[in-house]
Amino acid sequence: MFEIAVIGAGVAGLTCARRLQQAGKRVVLLDKSRGLGGRLATRRLAGTHADHGVCYLQPKGDLFREWIEELVDIGILRVWSEGIHRLSADGILQPPTKFAPCYAAPMGATSIAKYLGKDLEIIGDKLITAIDPTDNGNGWRLSSSDPQWSLTAEQVVVATPPAQALAIVGETILQRRGYANDTDCFQQMSSVNFTRSIVAISVYPATQQNVAAAIPWQGIQCIDHPILAWIGLDSSKQIEPTQPVLVVQSSATFAEEHFDAPDLAVIGQKLLDVVAPLAPGLNAPALVQVHRWGYAFARNPLPDRFLTAQTPAPLYFCGDCCGGNRVESAYLSGVALANRILNLT
Numbered sequence: 001m002f003e004i005a006v007i008g009a010g011v012a013g014l015t016c017a018r019r020l021q022q023a024g025k026r027v028v029l030l031d032k033s034r035g036l037g038g039r040l041a042t043r044r045l046a047g048t049h050a051d052h053g054v055c056y057l058q059p060k061g062d063l064f065r066e067w068i069e070e071l072v073d074i075g076i077l078r079v080w081s082e083g084i085h086r087l088s089a090d091g092i093l094q095p096p097t098k099f100a101p102c103y104a105a106p107m108g109a110t111s112i113a114k115y116l117g118k119d120l121e122i123i124g125d126k127l128i129t130a131i132d133p134t135d136n137g138n139g140w141r142l143s144s145s146d147p148q149w150s151l152t153a154e155q156v157v158v159a160t161p162p163a164q165a166l167a168i169v170g171e172t173i174l175q176r177r178g179y180a181n182d183t184d185c186f187q188q189m190s191s192v193n194f195t196r197s198i199v200a201i202s203v204y205p206a207t208q209q210n211v212a213a214a215i216p217w218q219g220i221q222c223i224d225h226p227i228l229a230w231i232g233l234d235s236s237k238q239i240e241p242t243q244p245v246l247v248v249q250s251s252a253t254f255a256e257e258h259f260d261a262p263d264l265a266v267i268g269q270k271l272l273d274v275v276a277p278l279a280p281g282l283n284a285p286a287l288v289q290v291h292r293w294g295y296a297f298a299r300n301p302l303p304d305r306f307l308t309a310q311t312p313a314p315l316y317f318c319g320d321c322c323g324g325n326r327v328e329s330a331y332l333s334g335v336a337l338a339n340r341i342l343n344l345t
C-alpha cells in the first residue's frame with residue numbers, strides 16, 4: 001500500500017507529489033496519458049516541437065516567482081518576450097502597452113513537467129475509473145479500465161479538472177457509500193465550468209525561417225475576438241529555431257461551435273485563414289495539426305486552494321481551478337495541499 005496516490009500529472013499533481021515525496025512519503029503518481037504535464041503540453045512534429053497547451057508563464061506572486069527563478073537557474077525556462085501584442089475584435093494589431101517578462105521553455109513546456117517528475121514513482125497510461133474505500137476503511141482501492149489492475153493507498157489526491165475528478169469518485173463515493181451529504185466539497189466541484197479550446201499548430205518550411213525572424217511579434221492576445229484567443233510564434237521560444245512554428249488558439253465560442261466537427265483539418269484551416277493577414281506566408285504551412293482541449297480554463301474558479309472530502313480515509317482535490325485558472329494557481333494549489341497533508345499549515 002502506498003501512503004499517498006496522486007491522480008493527475010499536471011502541474012498541480014506533480015507539484016503536490018514531488019513535495020510529499022521530498023518529505024519522505026511513499027507516493028505514486030498516476031496519469032491517463034503516457035507523458036507528463038497535462039495542459040502543460042508539447043507536441044513533437046516534423047523535426048521540431050510546439051507548445052499546444054500553456055503558452056508562457058508570468059508570475060504574479062512571490063512563491064510562483066521563486067519557482068520560476070529556480071527553473072530559469074537550471075536552464076529550463078528563459079525570458080521569451082517582454083510584452084504581448086494585442087489583436088482587437090475587428091482585427092487591429094496593437095503593440096504591447098504593458099511590459100513584464102514572459103517566460104517559456106526553449107525545449108518545450110513539458111520539460112518543466114519532466115523536471116518535476118524526475119524522481120517520482122509514476123504510472124502512466126492508466127485511466128483511473130473509480131476509487132473505493134478498502135474493506136477496513138483505512139484507505140482507498142484505485143481501479144482502472146484494466147480489470148486486472150488495482151492499487152491501494154492510505155490517502156488519495158485527485159489533481160484533475162473537477163468534472164474528471166467527479167467521474168472517478170462520483171459513482172463510488174456519492175452513490176454507493178452514501179457520502180452525498182458531503183455537499184460542501186462535491187457541490188463546489190460540480191459548480192466549476194471550464195471553457196474549451198481548439199488549437200492549430202502550423203509548421204512552415206525551413207526556407208521561411210528568415211521571414212519568421214522578421215515578424216515583429218512573438219505572441220498576440222486576442223481581445224474579445226470571435227474566433228481567436230491567442231497567436232504565438234512558438235518557434236521563437238527555441239534558442240536556434242530551424243523552421244517557423246505557429247500556434248493558434250481558438251476563442252471559447254469558436255471551440256463550442258466546432259468542438260465535435262468531423263474534419264479537424266477544416267477547423268484548423270478556418271483558424272489559419274483569420275491569422276493569415278498578420279504576416280506574409282502564414283497561409284502556406286507545410287503541416288497543420290489540430291488539438292482539442294475539453295477543459296481549457298476555469299470560468300468560475302473556487303476560492304480555496306484545495307478541497308477536502310468528509311470521508312473516513314483522507315481524500316483531497318487540487319488543481320488550477322482552486323484559486324485561479326492558470327499554471328500559477330495549479331502550482332499554488334499543489335503546494336498548499338502538500339503542506340496540509342504534511343501538517344505544515
Ligand SMILES: Cc1cc2nc3c(=O)[nH]c(=O)nc-3n(C[C@H](O)[C@H](O)[C@H](O)COP(=O)(O)OP(=O)(O)OC[C@H]3O[C@@H](n4cnc5c(N)ncnc54)[C@H](O)[C@@H]3O)c2cc1C
Nearest residue numbers: 008010011012032038039053054055056128319320326327
Ligand atoms: C490551450 C491552453 C493554453 C493555456 N495557456 C496558458 C498560459 O499561457 N499560461 C498559464 O499560466 N496557463 C495557461 N493555460 C492553463 C494551464 O494549462 C492550466 O491552468 C494548468 O496547466 C492546469 O494544471 P492542472 O495540474 O490543474 O491540470 P491538468 O494540466 O489538466 O492536469 C490534469 C491531469 O489529470 C489527468 N487525468 C484526468 N483524468 C484522469 C483519470 N481519470 N485518470 C488518470 N489521469 C487523469 C490528465 O491526463 C492530466 O494530465 C492554458 C490552457 C490551455 C488549454
